[in-house]
Amino acid sequence: MKQTDVLIIGTSAAGATAAITVRRHYPEVSMIAVRKEEHTPVPCGIPYILTTVGSCEKNLMSDDVFVKNNVELLIGEVTALDLAAHTATLVPNGSGESETIQYRKLILGTGSSPIVPPIPGVDLPGVYMACKDPVYLNNVLSAVHAARRLVFVGGGLVGLELAEEARKRGLETAVVELLPHPLELVFDEDLILRAERELVRLGIAMHTGRKVTAIEGKGKVESVLLDDGSRLPADLVMLAIGVTPNIALAQAAGLAADPRRGIAVDRFMRTSHPDVFAAGDCASKVSYFTGLPTNVKLASVAAAEARVAAANLFEVRRQYPGVVGVYSTKIGELAMGLVGLGEKAASSIGIPYIAGYAEAADHHPASMPGTKTLGAKLIFARDTARLIGGQVCCSDSTGEIVNIISTMVQQGMTAEDIATTQIGTHPALNASPVAYQLINAAEMALVSLRKAH
Amino acid sequence: MKQTDVLIIGTSAAGATAAITVRRHYPEVSMIAVRKEEHTPVPCGIPYILTTVGSCEKNLMSDDVFVKNNVELLIGEVTALDLAAHTATLVPNGSGESETIQYRKLILGTGSSPIVPPIPGVDLPGVYMACKDPVYLNNVLSAVHAARRLVFVGGGLVGLELAEEARKRGLETAVVELLPHPLELVFDEDLILRAERELVRLGIAMHTGRKVTAIEGKGKVESVLLDDGSRLPADLVMLAIGVTPNIALAQAAGLAADPRRGIAVDRFMRTSHPDVFAAGDCASKVSYFTGLPTNVKLASVAAAEARVAAANLFEVRRQYPGVVGVYSTKIGELAMGLVGLGEKAASSIGIPYIAGYAEAADHHPASMPGTKTLGAKLIFARDTARLIGGQVCCSDSTGEIVNIISTMVQQGMTAEDIATTQIGTHPALNASPVAYQLINAAEMALVSLRKAH
Numbered sequence: 033m034k035q036t037d038v039l040i041i042g043t044s045a046a047g048a049t050a051a052i053t054v055r056r057h058y059p060e061v062s063m064i065a066v067r068k069e070e071h072t073p074v075p076c077g078i079p080y081i082l083t084t085v086g087s088c089e090k091n092l093m094s095d096d097v098f099v100k101n102n103v104e105l106l107i108g109e110v111t112a113l114d115l116a117a118h119t120a121t122l123v124p125n126g127s128g129e130s131e132t133i134q135y136r137k138l139i140l141g142t143g144s145s146p147i148v149p150p151i152p153g154v155d156l157p158g159v160y161m162a163c164k165d166p167v168y169l170n171n172v173l174s175a176v177h178a179a180r181r182l183v184f185v186g187g188g189l190v191g192l193e194l195a196e197e198a199r200k201r202g203l204e205t206a207v208v209e210l211l212p213h214p215l216e217l218v219f220d221e222d223l224i225l226r227a228e229r230e231l232v233r234l235g236i237a238m239h240t241g242r243k244v245t246a247i248e249g250k251g252k253v254e255s256v257l258l259d260d261g262s263r264l265p266a267d268l269v270m271l272a273i274g275v276t277p278n279i280a281l282a283q284a285a286g287l288a289a290d291p292r293r294g295i296a297v298d299r300f301m302r303t304s305h306p307d308v309f310a311a312g313d314c315a316s317k318v319s320y321f322t323g324l325p326t327n328v329k330l331a332s333v334a335a336a337e338a339r340v341a342a343a344n345l346f347e348v349r350r351q352y353p354g355v356v357g358v359y360s361t362k363i364g365e366l367a368m369g370l371v372g373l374g375e376k377a378a379s380s381i382g383i384p385y386i387a388g389y390a391e392a393a394d395h396h397p398a399s400m401p402g403t404k405t406l407g408a409k410l411i412f413a414r415d416t417a418r419l420i421g422g423q424v425c426c427s428d429s430t431g432e433i434v435n436i437i438s439t440m441v442q443q444g445m446t447a448e449d450i451a452t453t454q455i456g457t458h459p460a461l462n463a464s465p466v467a468y469q470l471i472n473a474a475e476m477a478l479v480s481l482r483k484a485h
Numbered sequence: 486m487k488q489t490d491v492l493i494i495g496t497s498a499a500g501a502t503a504a505i506t507v508r509r510h511y512p513e514v515s516m517i518a519v520r521k522e523e524h525t526p527v528p529c530g531i532p533y534i535l536t537t538v539g540s541c542e543k544n545l546m547s548d549d550v551f552v553k554n555n556v557e558l559l560i561g562e563v564t565a566l567d568l569a570a571h572t573a574t575l576v577p578n579g580s581g582e583s584e585t586i587q588y589r590k591l592i593l594g595t596g597s598s599p600i601v602p603p604i605p606g607v608d609l610p611g612v613y614m615a616c617k618d619p620v621y622l623n624n625v626l627s628a629v630h631a632a633r634r635l636v637f638v639g640g641g642l643v644g645l646e647l648a649e650e651a652r653k654r655g656l657e658t659a660v661v662e663l664l665p666h667p668l669e670l671v672f673d674e675d676l677i678l679r680a681e682r683e684l685v686r687l688g689i690a691m692h693t694g695r696k697v698t699a700i701e702g703k704g705k706v707e708s709v710l711l712d713d714g715s716r717l718p719a720d721l722v723m724l725a726i727g728v729t730p731n732i733a734l735a736q737a738a739g740l741a742a743d744p745r746r747g748i749a750v751d752r753f754m755r756t757s758h759p760d761v762f763a764a765g766d767c768a769s770k771v772s773y774f775t776g777l778p779t780n781v782k783l784a785s786v787a788a789a790e791a792r793v794a795a796a797n798l799f800e801v802r803r804q805y806p807g808v809v810g811v812y813s814t815k816i817g818e819l820a821m822g823l824v825g826l827g828e829k830a831a832s833s834i835g836i837p838y839i840a841g842y843a844e845a846a847d848h849h850p851a852s853m854p855g856t857k858t859l860g861a862k863l864i865f866a867r868d869t870a871r872l873i874g875g876q877v878c879c880s881d882s883t884g885e886i887v888n889i890i891s892t893m894v895q896q897g898m899t900a901e902d903i904a905t906t907q908i909g910t911h912p913a914l915n916a917s918p919v920a921y922q923l924i925n926a927a928e929m930a931l932v933s934l935r936k937a938h
Contacts, residue, residue, distance in 0.1 A: 049919045056932050074850045077912045090852035097919070320907075335918035336907045339928075350905055358909025367914060397527045399543035431914025432885035436892055438908055443896045452803055453892055454773075454789045456811025459530045461820060461884025465788035466502045466550070475792075479509050 034133045037061035038345060039120060040103075041110050041281070042141030043072050044164065045331035046312030046338040048097050050139045053342035055101040057349065063103040064133060066110055066122060071166050075331045078162050079193035081169060082176055083200040088169045113138070113285035115305045137307050137345045140282055140295060141338065144275035144313035144329060149185075153247030159269045162190055172270070179268040180204060183256045185244050187214030189361050191272035192227075195236050196363060206237040206264050208244055208256065218359050220374040222409070223425055230364040239264070275329055277314045290316070293325055299351045301341035309345065311337035320354035320442075321373055321420060322381055328357045358438045360431050365404075369434035372421030372441050373411055384414040386484060388447065388477025392467035394427040396459050408433065408469035410450070412477050414484055417446040422473075429462070436470060447481060450474035490514035491798060492573055492588035493556075494563050494734070496525050497617065498784035499594030499765030499791040501550050506795035507592075508554040510802065516556040517586060519563055519575060524619050528784050531615050532646035534622060535629055536653040541622045566591070566738035568758045590760050590798040593735055593748060594791065597728035597766035597782060602638075606700030612722045615643055625723070632721035633657060636709045638697050640667030642814050644725035645680075648689050649816060659690040659717050661697055661709065671812050673827040675862070676878055683817040692717070728782055730767045743769070746778055752804045754794035762798065764790035773807035773895075774826055774873060775834055781810045811891045813884050818857075822887035825874030825894050826864055837867040839937060841900065841930025845920035847880040849912050861886065861922035863903070865930050867937060870899040875926075882915070889923060900934060903927035 038054055040047045043065050051065055073081075077091040085091050098105045108124035120138070123130045146161035148154060160172045176182070180203060184195045187209030199205040207214065213224045214231065231238055243259040247269055256264040277294035288296040288304040294317070295303055295310040303310050312334030319326040333355055343349040360369035378385040391407030404427040411421040422437040424430045440450060451474040457465045491507055493500045496518050504518055526534075530544040538544050551558045561577035573591070576583045599614035601607060611632075613625045629635070633656060637648045640662030652658040660667065666677045667684065684691055696712040700722055709717045730747035741749040741757035747770070748763040750756055756763050765787030772779040786808055796802040813822035831838040844860030857880040864874040875890035877883045893903060904927040910918045 045918055052919070052925075053928065056928050074912070074917065076910070076917075077850045077853070080853065080912055084854065085850060085852050091850045093850075093917075093919075330909070330918075332908055332910045332918040332921075335921075336905070339905060339924070350901075352905075356907045358907060360909050360911040360914055362911065362913045367911075369909065369911075371909070397530045397533075397538060397544045397546075399538050400530070400533065401537065428914055429882065429885045431909075431911055432882045432889065435908045435915075436885065436889050439889055439892050439896075439906055442906055443892075443898070445896070448803075452789070452792060452805075453895055454809045454811060455785055455888045455891055456783070456813050456822065456824070456884075457529070457785045458813040458815065458820075458822075458884055459527070459533055460815045461813055461881055462888075464527065464529075464546075465498055465783075465785035466505070466546075468785075468788075471792070472505075475506065475509050 034064065034131060036064040036133060037136045038063045038139065039133055039135035040065040040139045040141060041120070042143055042312070043067040043105070044075055044093070044141065044143055044312070045334035046141030047139070048093060049335040049338035050141060050311060050342040051101050051103045052097055053339045054345060057343045058346060063101070064106060065098055065103050066106045066108060068109050069165055069167070070107060070125070073164055073166055073169060075164055078164070078169065079190060079197050081173060082194065082197035084197060088166045088173060092166065110281060113281060115285050115287070115308065118307065138309065139341055140303070140308065140310040140314055141312045141334070142278040142281060142314040144277050146271065147274045147276050149271065149273055151244055151247055153249065153253070156247055156249050156253045157251065158249065158253030158267060159247055159271065161271045162194065175268050176201070181266050182206070182268045182270065183208060183264050183266040184270050184272060186272035186274070187238070187240065188272065188274070189215070189218060189359065192231070192363055193361060194270055194272060196234060199234050199236050206239060208239045208242050208258065208264070210243055212241045214238065214240060219368065219370050220376050220423055223368050223423055226366060226425060227363050227368065230366050234364050275313060279314060282310070300344045300348050301337055301352060302344070309341040311341040318354040320356045323354060326355055328355045330359070332358060356438055356441055358434050360434050366426040367428050367430040368425040369430045370421070370423045371434050371437040374421055374423055375411060378411055378420060383420065385420065386412050386414050386477050386480045388412070388473040388475070388480065390469045390472030390476060392463040392469055394429060394463055395461070396457070396464035400459050406430070406463065406469055408473045410437070410470065410473040410477055412447050412481070414481070417448065417481055419445050419447070419450065433470070447474045447477040451478055487517070487584060487586045489517040489586060490589045491516045491592065492586055493518040493592045493594060494573070495594030495596055495765070496520040496558070497528055497546070497594065497596055497765070498787035500592070501546060502788040502791035503592045503594060503764060503795040504554050504556045505550055506792050507798060510796045511799060516554070517559060518551055518556050519559045519561060521562050522618055522620070523560060523578070526617055526619055526622060528617055531617070531622065532643060532650050534626060535647065535650035537650060541619045541626060545619065563734060566734060568738050568740070568761065571760065591762065592794055593756070593761065593763040593767055594765045594787070595731040595734060595767040597730050599724065600727045600729050602724065602726055604697055604700055606702065606706070609700055609702050609706045610704070611702065611706035611720060612700055612724065614724045615647065628721050629654070634719050635659070635721045635723065636661060636717050636719040637723050637725060639725035639727070640691070640693065641725065641727070642668070642671060642812065645684070645816055646814060647723055647725060649687060652687050652689050659692060661692045661695050661711065661717070663696055665694045667691065667693060672821065672823055673829050673876055676821050676876055679819060679878060680816050680821065683819050687817050728766060732767060735763070735767070753797045753801050754790055754805060755797070762794040764794040771807040773809045776807060779808055781808045783812070785811060809891055809894055811887050813887050819879040820881050820883035821878040822883045823874070823876045824887050824890040827874055827876055828864060831864055831873060836873065838873065839865045839867050839930050839933045841865070841926040841928070841933065843922045843925035843929060845916040845922055847882055847916055848914070849910070849917035853912050859883070859916065859922055861926045863890070863923065863926040863930055865900050865934065867934070870901065870934055872898050872903065886923070900927045900930040904931055
């Protein structure tokens with residue numbers, strides 16, 4: 033029987049981050065990490081294998097982190113856990129015999145799987161999903177190379193990123209979304225409308241407010257039937273309507289878990305067994321803002337949770353305050369991002385808010401090459417003036433500006449705090465110091481707050 | 486006699502920001518802004534007029550902010566202030582008669598002027614400085630167009646940005662710097678060495694640890710003589726060895742001012758007269774970290790100070806905690822930035838510190854197009870574990886990452902706070918969530934802090 037201080041199941045964002053963090057917090061412990069597949073794809077990079085990155089092999093997470101942090105890496109499937117005995121049964125890939133691993137502490141980073149909707153024809157050849165399995169993804173890639181007309185079901189971030197990648201290959205590309213607009217569950221209306229215009233500009237056919245009633249074809253997919261009776265011809269269909277937590281192993285072992293919410297964890301990322309932790313898509317989550325269950329599934333959230341779980345293995349060192357939720361994407365030329373609560377989300381949970389908006393050239397002067405307009409909206413709770421969210425569009429600096437906003441949210445900064453924050457600016461890298469968007473958005477909110485009080 | 490509630494002298498970063506902020510805080514007041522020149526160049530954009538932006542006209546601040554905020558803009562020179570009478574004497578440009586403006590509150594944003602070193606030959610034709618005067622700058626531009634061999638004196642940010650712009654035109658370009666390395670007063674050694682390699686790659690001849698003993702020429706500049714006896718041929722010399730605050734007007738009016746430190750202001754940006762405020766390069770400054778005088782002169786600092794001054798005009802609403810100092814620049818392909826205290830600065834003021842460093846690809850996977858390595862160093866006070874500074878290099882996202890760091894410094898965040906901050910990441914915009922530099926640099930510092938305690 034193999035023995036280890038720490039066993040990590042899963043080596044994607046949660047598992048890899050856990051390994052690094054355990055080593056930093058507990059330098060002396062032994063570690064084993066286990067995964068099913070030979071390699072782990074970079075989860076957020078999966079859409080980009082279609083064109084930009086070009087192959088699944090160029091989108092793999094490096095195993096260097098395990099080597100560097102002295103973690104034994106085993107390839108195989110953990111088929112059972114005995115929580116009382118602190119053991120896991122590992123069936124190695126290939127012909128090896130199953131073995132038992134005894135652990136002191138266990139971290140579950142078993143991730144999630146794409147939701148397969150109960151649509152007739154969903155199992156036809158030519159229907160795919162964004163599974164995190166390199167072998168499967170290579171099949172998807174070959175199929176995309178052979179296809180001419182693609183239909184993506186689901187107009188969320190992954191669906192749109194996949195569709196844009198297909199469209200970059202010059203393929204006929206359509207997206208079907210049940211809700212009236214794409215990204216409806218992510219952004220506020222202002223950003224959604226910009227995204228829609230960009231999707232049209234890219235030549236992606238958007239079918240919104242439409243349900244797929246069947247996927248049709250003789251022996252392989254040929255078309256997608258919508259609820260208005262229209263039929264979209266398709267050589268290939270990809271489903272991207274969300275993911276569901278992988279809880280089977282945990283549930284079979286007797287850990288508290290729920291197929292919708294995942295493996296139940298507390299604020300220390302402990303499951304219902306004190307020596308078992310969970311992080312990432314497989315773990316239950318609550319909102320930073322309400323403490324209520326939330327369904328955010330992001331690699332950045334997985335990594336943040338793993339940093340808490342790993343630090344707490346042998347004594348409680350960290351608390352996880354719930355998921356803030358920081359989304360960013362790039363559609364065509366538009367980078368866009370959201371942090372925490374948008375106006376829609378704030379309204380829906382009944383938080384009175386004040387929004388401040390500012391936009392300016394993202395370089396200064398605006399005659400600097402590559403200049404775009406970048407706008408930022410900040411959302412403050414009306415009664416405390418504290419920042420509860422923000423939205424940014426459209427230059428690439430959006431990617432780090434959302435992280436400024438996220439930091440400000442987590443620090444509980446007020447509009448006045450933000451308006452007086454000192455920042456730096458350079459002509460080639462930022463807006464002018466006079467027009468810097470976050471500060472001006474905060475000042476605009478202060479004007480509204482003064483009127484409101 | 487003209488009357489106004491608020492008179493602003495100077496319309497660069499401080500003056501323009503003051504106008505915007507006054508209007509937001511005091512919607513009803515009347516405002517007049519005065520400047521000497523017909524137009525105001527974007528101060529940080531001045532180096533870029535040489536090549537990237539291409540003309541002085543494309544590097545002007547827009548006067549829209551004055552129109553939009555209902556500010557009367559007058560062009561002319563304020564030649565005298567009568568503090569007791571609350572009046573300013575304005576001599577308009579051209580042939581108009583001088584007039585008196587009575588104000589309730591006055592904001593001085595008179596800026597700074599380039600230091601002219603006492604070097605023989607400094608007044609030869611062909612010797613220029615980065616003056617913030619569009620007419621002068623157009624002369625510089627014509628001279629650069631006609632030149633073949635340029636020597637820049639001063640290897641700070643402005644000197645190097647100017648030199649790179651000249652070099653982009655294919656001109657023979659040399660930089661002379663008194664200190665052993667360029668940027669010695671800005672960055673730590675690691676970044677300086679990278680900058681030096683990039684300058685060499687760009688083909689800029691660096692003469693460091695060298696003093697200019699004379700600028701030589703018959704009727705116009707022909708060469709620059711260094712203290713080792715060597716002689717650099719030059720058709721054009723530009724001096725960029727720093728700036729000195731414009732205090733003449735304030736001093737003549739009896740306001741406390743010092744030629745080195747500027748117009749004395751308190752934490753509310755009030756001068757020695759209660760109705761007169763000053764902001765920007767003309768105003769005295771203290772360090773955020775020590776409370777001691779500091780010489781940081783940046784447009785972003787000017788804007789931050791103006792936001793405090795303007796808000797405090799009719800009642801104290803804001804305090805200025807002193808200058809954090811957020812620098813960023815781009816040299817060739819390297820964007821680099823520094824916030825607050827580097828290792829060198831922390832050492833020099835006797836603050837025991839712990840540094841944490843992390844680097845990673847700035848996109849994920851690293852096969853995404855345009856990927857560069859981005860490294861971040863965070864400096865924590867050893868005894869409190871609070872962040873006191875940071876340094877970042879080398880992708881363009883540096884420009885906003887320094888603003889995350891600056892926010893973290895001003896929020897007094899500890900290494901543990903940063904290590905557990907939730908961020909967002911996207912393949913095209915950021916490092917992977919596992920490797921995100923700021924969080925990993927904080928974790929590395931935590932490892933060192935645990936060892937140190």
